Amino acid sequence: MTLDLIAVRRHLHQIPELAMHESQTHQYLLELINEFTTDNMEVFIPEQLPTAILVKVKGSNSSKSIGYRCDMDALPVSEKTGLEFSSKHDDVMHACGHDIHMTVAIGLLEHFAQHQPVDDLIFFFQPAEESESGAKVAVDSNLFSGDWHVDEFYGLHDTPELPAGTIGCCYPTLFAGTSEVDITLIGKSGHAAYPHQANDMVVASAMLITQLQTIVSRNVDPIQGAVLTFGQINGGTIRNVIAGRVDIKGTIRGLNQEMIQTVKTRIIEICKGIEVGFNCQVKVDINQGGYYPVNNNQKLTDRFMNFMQANPDVDFTVTMPAMTGEDFGYILHHFDGTMFWLGVGNTSALHTDTFNPDESCIEKGINAISSFLEFEMREDD
Template identity: 45%
Template sequence: MGNKIDLIKIRRDLHRIPELGFREFKTQQYLLGVIQNLSTERVEIKTWRTGIIVKIHGHNPTKTIGYRADIDGLPIIEETGLDFLSEHPTEMHACGHDFHMTIALGVLANIIESPLKDDVVFIFQPAEEGPGGAEPMLQSQELKEWMPDMILALHVAPEYPVGTIAIKTGLLFANTSELFIDLKGKGGHAAYPHLTNDMVVAACSLVSQLQSVVSRNIDPLDSAVVTIGKITGGTVQNVIAENARLEGTMRTLSSEAMEKVKNRVQSLVKGIEIGYDCECTIDFGSGYYQVYNNEPLTREFMDFVEQETEATIFECKEAMTGEDFGYMLRDIPGFMFWLGVDSPYGLHHSKLDPKEDAIQLAVNALTAYLMTKGN
């Protein structure tokens, strides 16, 4: 299976042209070229912004099965030293979306060659890394016309060996939200602090207070994370900072906990405004809904993989990672799983180098599953 196209070449071609969310113009054209070369009278193709939706008509359909692959890259300078290094110096497929697209194309090629009884829709979705393509794509007329009855997707996992599919029923990935806080006080000469309102001091105090949100406001049996990843403020060493900015992320294992975290952050920021006589604004930016795997479909898939494929199932724990595929699973029954790719460097690392052996294994397993599920 999967030999109709050169999967390794495709992966390396895609790895060379990573593009950020809703700017995947080269990627879209490359994917369209491969898909159009495979097309038959049973295949229909639509585009949505920089994404692609492909429908393979079944010969006697009673349902539509969806498969989603995300297509964007990250603003990371690649340091892998690979012969097929990114040609875009400040962008990289550091989250494995080059693998995701290649696997989807391999499965698509197999289904085109051996059409199922049921319809299959392949969704090549832009902007997973930001600002989020799944939710607006779900609302698009293009996808509404071909809305799947069930849907599945995968994500590469550097920590698992090739041959492993890690999955669990229920919650797999967390609810996420960005966090941006701007503080504005009164700047001035470093020698006269009593005439100013120092926003570096205020920002440092706020960072410390934010660390109490999880430890003192979230049930110890629940889980949440508040991380401040970036602080900016001030201009030069001898001027007291008039402005400061905190940038971070929040993650929880329940939507209720996310609301508690947001409410507590707002309360702490109001306290900073009073205590440091400053003005603050909060922007929660974009956030992703939890990835929640449908139990019957997930169990069915796990049993199939164990009995009918070369892959090994590992029942993993939930993770604090975020994925906008959660919006699709909110509206459509389905599941996502981790695919082992055995790299010493993790997701979003400039040296991530997944093992390409995982590509064919995933194509074979998914093709076999869809052949069974759609016939």
């Protein structure tokens, strides 16, 4: 039995679901997995992540356990591709290509169900990558221990920046780590004609944002780089009333954890200075969750890149780090492993309502990854 992977992908595309609510996706994947379950396979649904699926394919002569992760959730985006198999769920879309991720994983799982691997393979169908960090929940609850322990982890992310089926990778950092920043300034509202009787948080927030924007330019090594962006600011109700409160929301991006911590520390220090300078209260909440930098392991990534470069059937390219975030970084913070790109062709950007991957990437991706995993199982540590 061989699955029609294009049909699988298109079905998944029609039933996108948000983080921690991937019930239809979960059920459909289980139905597919049950079609080719063998005596060498075991399926486990963890209580901690009830929409997740773990599948172990037992090796014929196992000396280690290799993990392969794919993410399942979608985004709150209203699809405008016009495809016959567009999303059936209002205002939810696989605009990040997780339907491609799952289809490649199902194809790999079917391959190894039919061709028993040498080492154990553990497939992790993970909910909640886009928000709520399902990877962190899994790792923190010791999901990959005991009978389900993993020695090394692999995972992909699709990209429209590469031709369909092209594999891309780099060392050490593929994706930046990210943190959410919420800042609230509290002063005193008042009449616009009597500023001395109020404490204007619009002025204070303007000074704060200006000072915060010096962190990257003056506290971050320019060779390493970081991003501090504030995309939302809310304050005031009408032109002739001084605002006594302003809320600011933004994001930190950094290629290593030390750099992210440097930016966090400076944000807190500058906010304390604004408190003193403007005699106001500044509340700061910085939340990283599981979105650590995706730092690839040198030994495993060298093997991965060398294999892909030497394989005449694979189009491979060395890529640059990206400032996008991925909670696979939390997995790689605790396990050796490698994340890599799978090109999906020149469609619109990730997270847009017209994102439409070239489906020819699916078979090419499966062939490249399965070949590498079989090679990795033959390698002596």
